[in-house]
Amino acid sequence: MKRLPTLASLLLCTALPLLAHAETAAKGCTEVTVDGYKSPDYGCLGQQMGNNADAAKAAQKNREAQNVPVQKRPPNQVGLSTPAATSIRMGNTFGTSVKPQRP
Template sequence: MKQWMRMTAGLGLLLALPWAQGEEAPACIEVTVGGYKTPDYNCLSRQMGNDPQAAAAAQRAQDALNVPVNERAPNSIGLATPAATSVRMGNTFGTSVKPQRPPVPANNSPLPK
């Protein structure tokens, strides 16, 4: 009787196995054109999308992008910084309102006038 119960339980497990695995994603197809392999990136992304921590990581990334304007760095919102202004003004930074410009080159053309 015990042997009969074990066989029945084993048979039941074998029959339930295909349904226990769930739905499998279709295999990704690689296409070769002219000697170059091109994988299906959408399929690969779907396969990699089963990460349980992905939602939390996506939320952290979204929060990082939504920093209030008053907390952003000045150069990220287009404001002038002292470093950028000193590069633009050259050695006249703090002494003149006109930026430093290189001297006008002399016209030393090899072509005759």
Template sequence: MKRSSCYTAVLLLLSALPWTLQAEEASEGCVEVSVGGYKAPDYNCLSRQLGNNPDAAKAAQANQQAQQDAAHKRPPNQLGLSTPAATSVRMGNTFGTSVKPQRP
């Protein structure tokens, strides 16, 4: 009787072992391995850490929406380009006559 209860206790402890190992693995930080002076990070661990972002769905949706809009249909100031009106305001009375702007 003692022997069977001992075996069941051992089996219960061994069955709980994988869950404890997963908990330790998730709580630890990522490990970088250095071989011959070259550092190789654990990309699986980094991917798991990056995958827990709650705003990732919103960011992915915003990226898809931005890619659907045609760039040639956007106004130049949204693309980071200068417009002729903005350039003439910046250059002032030297627009077309000098390379030095009136206003910086």
């Protein structure tokens, strides 16, 4: 007779954390602490970050910013030599000789 209430309390004690977990999962992401280390639910956080309506607009602006026309790019990105690069290559012969100091 004493086992029946103990069994019922054991089942109740194991069912309460599951119900509590279900409630917190519906509201937001849960963090689990094991031996003092917190571990967030990365799947839930990823879903929350993926449902942002402004993220598509931001990604489009990033793609547009990376597609700079050739005439607006810096010369070293296009393959042209800059005056600073030429002066480093020519060294002390810059403006006085056609042979560079450095090859």
